[in-house]
Amino acid sequence: MSNQKEGIKTLVERRGAAFAGGGEKRVAAQHAKGKLTARERLALLLDEGSFEEYDMFKQHRCTNFSMEKNKFDGDGVVTGQGTISGRQVFVFAQDFTVSGGSLGEAHAQKICKIMDMAVQAGAPVIGLNDSGGARIQEGINALAGFGEIFERNILSSGVVPQISGIFGPCAGGAVYSPALTDFNVMIQESSYMFLTGPAVVKSVTGEVVTQEQLGGASVHSAKSGVAHFAAASEQEGIQTIKQLLGFLPQNHTQKAPDRPTDDPVGRVSDVLNDIIPDNPNQAYDMYGVIAEIVDDGIFMEVHKNWAKNIIVGFAHIGAKSVGIVANQPKMLAGVLDINASRKAARFVRFCDAFNIPLVTLVDVPGFLCGTQQEYGGIITNGAKLLYAYGEATVPKVTVTLRKSYGGAHIVMSCKQLRGDVNYAWPSANIAVMGAGGAVEILYSKELKAIEDPAAREEFRQEKMQEYDNLFCNPYQAASYGYIEDVIEPRNTRFRIARALVQLQNKKQDTPKRKHDNLPL
């Protein structure tokens, strides 16, 4: 056999060994836990035949603890590029079957390389995490590797979309990479994220807690907000990533791709004309409004189970990708609290970073009161959302459906925060506060002077009616030009779609500076 043919034979053998990962036994153990291998995940994620792997033969160069005798091609991570629905992406998938997916110098270098390539190519980065953490044998080089990855997460932030899939353990310092990315997808019952595991927690605080209770998907998707999506299975998690990408552009200089639809832009929704109850204290479901205005009723919600009093997510309106922010009257009457403010602020800033127009549906009675909120910093956190909207230069279309009171009115993309087009339904109440509270303040002396309870109540009702007639309608705001138009609810979809097309060439600048000082 010629030398060339021998070389080709060696290549094929080595490639075969690399494809096998940690070997049949370890692959079987992975499957037994209900988990896929790194290559299986990538095969599901990427278009068939599109994946090109880089650094398949890269190995570590550690000699501590006789590590030189234990080298493996790929060093526990599969990296490369491929396509999803024809769109280029750069990916890495940690291979738990190889050295537990532990991260060392070479492992980190592979990830950093594809992140650098992604920024240069202007394409998203998708990381599938499944790792036991830092490779202890490599010592400080492992930590340095993490540092290099984190720095690239930071420098790529707002440049290309970064999505993390947590498909196994992600503990210690390793959690900061997903924390720095734009979206995290976790898998129920098989993925965990925590800084310190249950054993250390028990020894330090005495708390006895399982991995799932400490850092599972249900915890992070409902309590901490670290996870944006919680999937029931790895297949569902991968599908979530693919679906999410459909709403995003390749990078910050491009717009998200259109999604052609047969859903007519001029479709009227009579349902919306009746959705607001006559009783102002009665809730209705904001999901019903969203479903009527988006193309084909398709809405991809982000952070579905966290801070449910505000709804954020992606949809298409008139084929254009939009980010939707909407108060949910069914949960806490739609008030803004710490978590809701943080949730919406992060989403608004992501949309602004990637040229995704914002559609805001407002029904907010105010901020949640109480010591828990005040001590928790509702002021600073509310300011985050205010800042995010004020800073955003993407097209901003706002529709006030019902209440919009006080500071919350300002925070929810009002005209003064450079809202481009602000509409209101006839049921909108745009005021400093509701009639009940206002009358108690404005007429406190008069009310105290009336001794008869019945007469006092009659006086209160009369004044509330006067206040309602004057302030609790959209026409006062319209008379000052703070809203562009009062619209019939059933026409909301058409008005939003037209506004988005009118704003398609919007250009807006912010003053040049090194960077802002967002209240964190």
Place this chain on the structure above:
Amino acid sequence: MNVFLIMDQAQRVAQKSAHMSDIDPNGWTLTLVSVCVVFTALLILYLAYSLIGEVMVRRGVISPKAVRMRRKMRAASHGDCSEQAAIALALHCYLIEKQESDIHDNESGIITITRQ
């Protein structure tokens, strides 16, 4: 010849008319007899149709159930009218409300700007 026959007929009719006017100067008898004839004919027709209906039910051409239903409906329509009044009022209110809810702020529904 025909002319003589017609003249003879006319003379006989005149004689009989004169005889009638003697017997029944106001025409009461004639009226009574003609009314009786009409009503007798109607009665005979009614009995004939009833008989035919019974025969057809007995022979199974018409189902007894359908007959009972028709009789029930007939009875009901002749009974208390408050149900019909309620239905009519409800329809009226619905149509008024529909008319009012058909007032809309109509939009063109078309976007003329070229998308980019």
